Amino acid sequence: MLDVKDADTDDQLRALQHCVESNYKEFLFACGGTVPISSEHQEYPGPMSKGTASCPESASSKSSSPTSGAHPLVTLRWDPKDVSTPASQSKLILPIEETTAGNLKHLLAEMKPATFGRGGEDVYDESYRKASKLEPQNFSTNFCPYSTGIIGAISQLLLPNPKFADQRIIKAELYKLNVYTGPSGHFRSHVDTPRSRSQFGSLVVCLPVKHEGGALEVRHDDEVMKFDWGSTSEQPELQWAAFYSDCEHEVFPVQSGHRITLTYNLYATFNSIQRSFNPLNNAQTPLDRDIEALVRDPTFLPDGGYVGFHTTHTYPHNDSEGCLEDTLKGLDMVIWRGFQRLGCGVCLRPVLQPTPYIDVELPFMLGRTFELKTMDGEVESIDEWDAIVRYDWGLEHLSVEDITWLNKPTLQTKKAAFAYTVYGNQASSCLAYTVCAIIVSVPKINEGKRANLETTFDVDVVVEEEDWEKRSPWD
Incomplete structure (x- = not known):
């Protein structure tokens, strides 16, 4: 001292x-969890999100826990480069169903190599990062991080400030769809550059696609939190992790399969209409x-x-x-x-x-x-x-x-x-x-x-x- x-x-x-x-x-710098997936097609209280994930009236960023029940099957739709491609070939239902199983290769074909920032430039170097990406304007999904209660959990665990409990909400902006493919997809240790001064962290959601390896490790000072999303659960589920923007993190090599994730930038914003209680x-x-x-x-x-x-x-x-x-x-x-x-x-x-x-x-x-x-x-x-x-x-x-x-x-x-x-x-x-x-x-x-x-x-x-x-x- x-x-x-x-x-x-x-x-x-x-x-x-x-x-x-x-x-x-003793204070958290990262958090995570799982959301079960039902085996049925059903409506879910969240729109097909494209670009910024919107918050439906029934889903508050201050929710204390995820909504009850399981998430329906996750649907991904994307814009094919060839406009003559049938819509049925530009859709993927997860966990993968037989009716759309062949479309995974179509999705991979539409993706571009993922770059990373270095010295103010976008750099492509497979020795540092080997992955592919799809920009948010080129795909949509029925997954909503608000309706699942994920944003509510992040709000209470990573931003528990009672002064703003009645006005502040978290804006989750859909940033990328990424695929890390075995046997060598990876992203070496790095720290993200915040997109604005209101950004405080990132959310990564792993979609239910079978793969081995590809664990996410988040570090702050000498502390480490590891999120291993390999195919270990018998029941399909969505897995997620959120962490502060100044945390060092790394994606270890994927050994087999495809590790497909949605990444969101998290911003602290204000909404004078939003009201909620603070249980802390x-x-x-x-x-x-x-x-x-x-x-x-x-x-x-x-x-x-x-x-x-x-x-x-x-x-x-x-x-x-x-x-x-x-x-x-x-x-x-x-x-x-x-x-x-x-x-x-x-x-x-x-x-x-x-x-x-x-x-x-x-x-x-x-x-x-x-x-x-x-x-x-x-x-x-x-x-x-x-x-x-x-x-x-x-x-x-x-x-x-x-x-x-x-x-x-x-x-x-x-x-x-x-x-x-x-x-x-x-x-x-x-x-x-x-x-x-x-x-x-x-x-x-x-x-x-x-x-x-x-x-x-x-x-x-x-x-x-x-x-x-x-x-x-x-x-």
Whole structure:
């Protein structure tokens, strides 16, 4: 842990730091499950989805569990390249029926090699990824992730924030149909690039087609979750996994058969009409209780001050628009929510270590998001470097030294902030990196209690952006 001010008397702070450390790996970064499939053709409360998966009125993204009963047989239809192809040859019923069994080869023939992103370009390299794809505008399916209750489960397991329980919904955007074919279909370890700042994760649904191998492994830090969807169940079923967008994941080689999946991008969106209950009692977790004890302790920051927490997940914190608070994940969301519900001001800020020199340690610098700009100039000392970066990037009134930190930064969450050139025997181009931090403004003690601190947990405390830039929100 980082050193804290008045550490001898801050027993509550030490308790919270210990709780943060012990709970660090207890939060989910992925989840999954199965949906049984019936052997009958029947109507199902979900339209044939093409492109964005729509949410029917009867299916809420806040459902607490999948709908009762089994999913009907899954139907896939696609647009053939040859317009003269009969419609009967452009349809596949899963689990595969005799009437459409021959159409699997027609589907495979319509697909294109799957690429992956590298350096802003789409790259095709079978040594890294061997799979095929079909774009969402070229096929449709009767599968609906809302009606099955999958989106409801994801909402409660990966985005359990009561502040937005009444308005926030998850938008599942159909992204690709992928096929990994044995004996060598695979996708080496990688991290997806979010499509927008509101994207928080991905959903992969494995369709009921016989195959062996092709397990999906999802990793965050040293933790691993593995989803093995090979043909082991006697009863046909849909299998799925959802995970945060900053998680490393890998598809191991398919040994035989065809591993067919639907992939969805998951976005946090708002709908003022959508209403639902939130069954999670967020004030009863040990971490929430420790946060409350710390804030209500009159000996902790009696004159007010700041608490900092380096996030455990990666966010687009250097973008000009910043990241959305409702896309915070796991422990990060618990910390944000825990302080906010007590009336403390909270914000997200990038934290930069501004020295380009290896053997010199400088404190991290708290800053703003960068505007796109070019600076011409030279610096010959660390003091000059520090002054320039603070002037163009640092906050005016608040420095890292003013903050009581709960944890150390996780370097896996770093993002490139800006580029610079170092001159010695030869010029070298370098990148400066930042990590994301939650900064909490704790009100001062006034007449035995925190000023501005509400007694209700439902208060929304709004701290304007310029307040963080120029002065303390509680001055």
